[in-house]
Amino acid sequence: MMTNPLYDALFGRHAGAETPFIYMNDGSMLTHARFLARAAAFAHALTGLGVQPGDRLAVQIDKSVDALAVYAACVQAGIVFLPLNTAYVPAEVDYFVQNSGAALVLSSPDKALALAEVAARHGAQLQTLGTGGDGTLADLAEGQPAHFATNPRSDDDLAAILYTSGTTGRSKGAMLTQANLLSNARTLAAAWEFTANDVLLHALPIFHTHGLFVATNTTLVAGGAMILLPRFDPDALITHMPQATTLMGVPTFYTRLLDDARFDAALTAHMRLFVSGSAPLLAETHRQFEGRTGHRILERYGMTETNMNTSNPFDGDRRPGTVGPALAGVEVRVCDDSGAELPRGEIGTVEVRGPNVFAGYWQMPEKTAAEMRPDGFFITGDLGQMSQDGYLTIVGRAKDLIIAGGLNIYPKEVEEALDDLPGVLESAVIGVPHPDLGEAVVAVVVPEPGAHLTSDALLAALADKLARFKQPRHIALIDALPRNAMGKVQKAALRADHAGLFQSGD
Numbered sequence: 001m002m003t004n005p006l007y008d009a010l011f012g013r014h015a016g017a018e019t020p021f022i023y024m025n026d027g028s029m030l031t032h033a034r035f036l037a038r039a040a041a042f043a044h045a046l047t048g049l050g051v052q053p054g055d056r057l058a059v060q061i062d063k064s065v066d067a068l069a070v071y072a073a074c075v076q077a078g079i080v081f082l083p084l085n086t087a088y089v090p091a092e093v094d095y096f097v098q099n100s101g102a103a104l105v106l107s108s109p110d111k112a113l114a115l116a117e118v119a120a121r122h123g124a125q126l127q128t129l130g131t132g133g134d135g136t137l138a139d140l141a142e143g144q145p146a147h148f149a150t151n152p153r154s155d156d157d158l159a160a161i162l163y164t165s166g167t168t169g170r171s172k173g174a175m176l177t178q179a180n181l182l183s184n185a186r187t188l189a190a191a192w193e194f195t196a197n198d199v200l201l202h203a204l205p206i207f208h209t210h211g212l213f214v215a216t217n218t219t220l221v222a223g224g225a226m227i228l229l230p231r232f233d234p235d236a237l238i239t240h241m242p243q244a245t246t247l248m249g250v251p252t253f254y255t256r257l258l259d260d261a262r263f264d265a266a267l268t269a270h271m272r273l274f275v276s277g278s279a280p281l282l283a284e285t286h287r288q289f290e291g292r293t294g295h296r297i298l299e300r301y302g303m304t305e306t307n308m309n310t311s312n313p314f315d316g317d318r319r320p321g322t323v324g325p326a327l328a329g330v331e332v333r334v335c336d337d338s339g340a341e342l343p344r345g346e347i348g349t350v351e352v353r354g355p356n357v358f359a360g361y362w363q364m365p366e367k368t369a370a371e372m373r374p375d376g377f378f379i380t381g382d383l384g385q386m387s388q389d390g391y392l393t394i395v396g397r398a399k400d401l402i403i404a405g406g407l408n409i410y411p412k413e414v415e416e417a418l419d420d421l422p423g424v425l426e427s428a429v430i431g432v433p434h435p436d437l438g439e440a441v442v443a444v445v446v447p448e449p450g451a452h453l454t455s456d457a458l459l460a461a462l463a464d465k466l467a468r469f470k471q472p473r474h475i476a477l478i479d480a481l482p483r484n485a486m487g488k489v490q491k492a493a494l495r496a497d498h499a500g501l502f503q504s505g506d
């Protein structure tokens, strides 16, 4: 009998299996059975601390087998997993802990001091977990039973909350149910023909949908294995590629691999699939990749709130510059502002409906309602065009969002941080084409009369306010922002002014 659909399908089905699950950078291997025993020990440790089903566990730890085992432990114990980008500074983590009402903050040992303060401020416990079997939670897991009685869950119970700014405004917690994650994992495994013979080269972070759900859940549901790398490093990818069958990455992975002459057809001969997503892949990169390796990158499109929506086909025409047709069971339409579907070929907002679409934003029913149509379609804020034969092309974004190296940056958040600094009258933050990151953050700042600002001093002042990846790569100081007749800042004009900034790299 199914008691906890997500646990049973991803993890429970491997109970007792001495099959390989994770290959480490150093050549060691962990079986599914050993991994599940570790997860069970963590589930005992967490529940022993009083963490209950439905409680949120905010996690800011480095990528490791133990980090994945904590995710599995949460699914098994019914605890809501809330992963956070390791680049966030404590001031940013503070908001997520406060907003989610997390019962426990799990920090890497090096951040424990700063995050203990954050946890204490919001009445949460703090535990630590390192990458080498160390940390207070690892100590508590020591000697715990290798079996944990799985807590029953239903399809609609929350499995995870991932914070995202959605289409506008302050970060919101996207509530993902067991059914959201499981339906997408099954759909992707079928669409991409994942099997128990697959070995995924895993170089993505595990605090976002791409690395945690798309990569890990798809592998798990198919019974495959992963080579778990701590981060993207071309040397490590090239070393391990001959043992792998699949890679999932953001476009920067592929442009960086193409920059390396060792990356060629012979090296990729054992690979059956390269998947790209999280940001637009240039058609030119797609062609260059095929020319070098003979493989056609499979591009897909998704969002934190919806998991994956569309994918180019595994068998069939993978069209460069498109994100392919809707996945099985997912409906995708291109609409005008009122939600009426547009004729094929016209540009409008992409809307999505299906079992993959989230349950809403954590404790923000009005914001949830504002982004859903009455008929259940979610308004993505992406601008798309649907071809006559149902291939979607993402042509832009209605939302003010920058994506650098697959990470999202909301200009408003950076503008607010800049505007708070002494001597800053106002600012505008834009995304500018960047050869490595796709887009890079650029700030245009207007000083207060008489203030003497420098770009370096502004960047130094942002250091403890914003994660490094959100900080501008370039700050231009100007006398006034260009505005239209309505007084609105003309970001398109600013983008055009700075378009060539990184053309030869930085």
Ligand code: MCA
Pocket (backbone or CB within 6 Å): 203, 204, 205, 208, 209, 210, 211, 231, 232, 250, 252, 253, 277, 278, 279, 301, 302, 303, 304, 307, 404, 405, 406, 407, 437, 468, 469, 470
């Ligand atoms: C690191 N830095 C960045 C980024 N990453 N700056 C801007 N954008 C970034 N993405 C900063 C570092 O702090 C460092 O700062 C400097 O840039 C140079 O770092 P570098 O060594 O080049 O970076 P890296 O460690 O090699 O990382 C680049 C990366 C990484 C491999 C592209 O960011 C990455 O793995 N991105 C994947 C993100 C991802 O998983 N996105 C999926 C989101 P300094 O040296 O100056 O201190 S999920 C999603 O979008 C949806 C649902 C979907 O469809 O998947």
Ligand code: AMP
Pocket (backbone or CB within 6 Å): 164, 165, 166, 209, 276, 277, 278, 279, 280, 281, 299, 300, 301, 302, 303, 304, 305, 323, 380, 382, 394, 397, 403, 408
């Ligand atoms: P996130 O908020 O991290 O979930 O990022 C989701 C956003 O990433 C989407 O709304 C798109 O703007 C963008 N995105 C994801 N995949 C693609 C893709 N293949 N092409 C273009 N944009 C993408």
